[in-house]
Amino acid sequence: MPSDIEICNIALSRVAVTQPIASFTEHSKLAELCRTFYAQLREQVLQDFPWPFAGAHVALADVGSPAPGWRFRYRYPANCLFIRGIVSPSWRNAPTSDAEIPFQVGYDAGGRVIHTDQADASVRYTFKVEDPTHFAPLFVDALAWRLAMELALPVSSKPEYRAFCEQEYQKALTVAEGAAFRESQDGPEPESEFVAVRS
Incomplete structure (x- = not known):
């Protein structure tokens, strides 16, 4: 490259x-x-x-104390550059537009968090790639x-x-x-x- x-x-x-x-x-x-x-x-x-070489899919860490109006609060992945969507752990494919799970990014004392109503949520996201040999x-x-x-x-x-x-x-x-x-x-x-x- x-x-x-x-x-x-x-x-x-x-x-x-x-x-x-x-x-x-x-x-x-x-x-x-x-x-x-x-x-x-x-x-x-x-x-x-959503470049495949920079894509990731991981389970989120529940940090408790959800914000008003949401059921769960998760820690934002450390290497995440851009969230593509929240998914149920049983889903293998990205959800269709009518099945997308609502979420909102927020902040707390520990950094960015993700608010959603999805239990045991996973996230699809793009991570930051700086090494051009991986492009x-x-x-x-x-x-x-x-x-x-x-x-x-x-x-x-x-x-x-x-x-x-x-x-x-x-x-x-x-x-x-x-x-x-x-x-x-x-x-x-x-x-x-x-x-x-x-x-």
């Missing part, structure tokens, strides 16, 4: 910059701009799509386009470059969605204990 600097240089090339940077610390306007935008945009692109190729492409969007005006002063990069970024997310769909296969959900007891 390309390094962070190589991803920046891909982005620069997409806005017609022919002079690559060698590091984030070199004394140049281009390096300063890449250093300013890169980490923030990497996290934003991770949040914009999927489609993520690299999307990140380079997203970075090019921010670099377009400072380095080229051409609004049409930014608009083009934004279109290409959306296309990259669409391609990633198709690839993620092809790389997984949902099966039927396990029968719930309630249904099993009734039958």
